[in-house]
Amino acid sequence: MSKPDISNAEFDVLDVLWERNPASASDVVQTLSSHKEWHEKTIKTLLGRLVKKGVISFEKQQRQYLYYPLIEREDYTAQETESFVGKLFKGKITPLVAGFATQKTLSKDDVNELKALIAQWEEDND
Amino acid sequence: MSKPDISNAEFDVLDVLWERNPASASDVVQTLSSHKEWHEKTIKTLLGRLVKKGVISFEKQQRQYLYYPLIEREDYTAQETESFVGKLFKGKITPLVAGFATQKTLSKDDVNELKALIAQWEEDND
DNA sequence: CATTTAAGATTACATTTGTAATCGTTCTTT
């Protein structure tokens, strides 16, 4: 029932399916080949594990399978973000942004986007 | 050299040492007892693993050890944040904040803090 | 002083993860 832990390697495979849905195993292999050094067998294993975990599913297309995600990227991202922010910043985003700002340099564009975001928030809430 | 992966369980132990530095094993056990169901032995194991990983160290205090972290929470947090934001938000904080804002409700205070942060940034950079 | 106790060290063991190789079957291709 609860969040089926998705490992790092599994995430990379799932990520491909979020981009290209549905996709055959070889589609995934192709896509990942550009930035990962994984053997085809490894990717097949990861697909299988994701299926077993109920994170993705597939439909038989003749002999191949067409895989597709069962969870939305937005949902996954939201959950991960919540637990991350909870774990490292006591649930507050401001210190996260603050730390990020001193660490990685924010661009003027980034700041403008944040301002727009806040402006939007203020418009909505009040 | 590289970031010595700190597991979730290990993190909770390290977190105690960031709060209470230095601390004996039993101090850590005591502190964690309030929110974790861990056996004392388990915590000792985790302390040992952190030492082996070079994340913490200790000084012999008679028979007990006094443990202390070797890495700063801020540094760890900064690194984790960078990889997290890189993995889920292509390195951009704005979408993280945006997603967080729609998911968890931001309080007026949160927004004010963010505004202050941005104002500060603008003052510094320009 | 003898014994119980408590600290850290060592060992244990199932599960998860990374990373494949092998197996059993079907499509292909000759």
Place this chain on the structure above:
DNA sequence: AAAGAACGATTACAAATGTAATCTTAAATG
């Protein structure tokens, strides 16, 4: 039709992780 290629299923195996129990030794206690 025979042989090879390609697909998913099954099996492999070491390292990491969660979660302790046992061992060794020294300190505390009767």
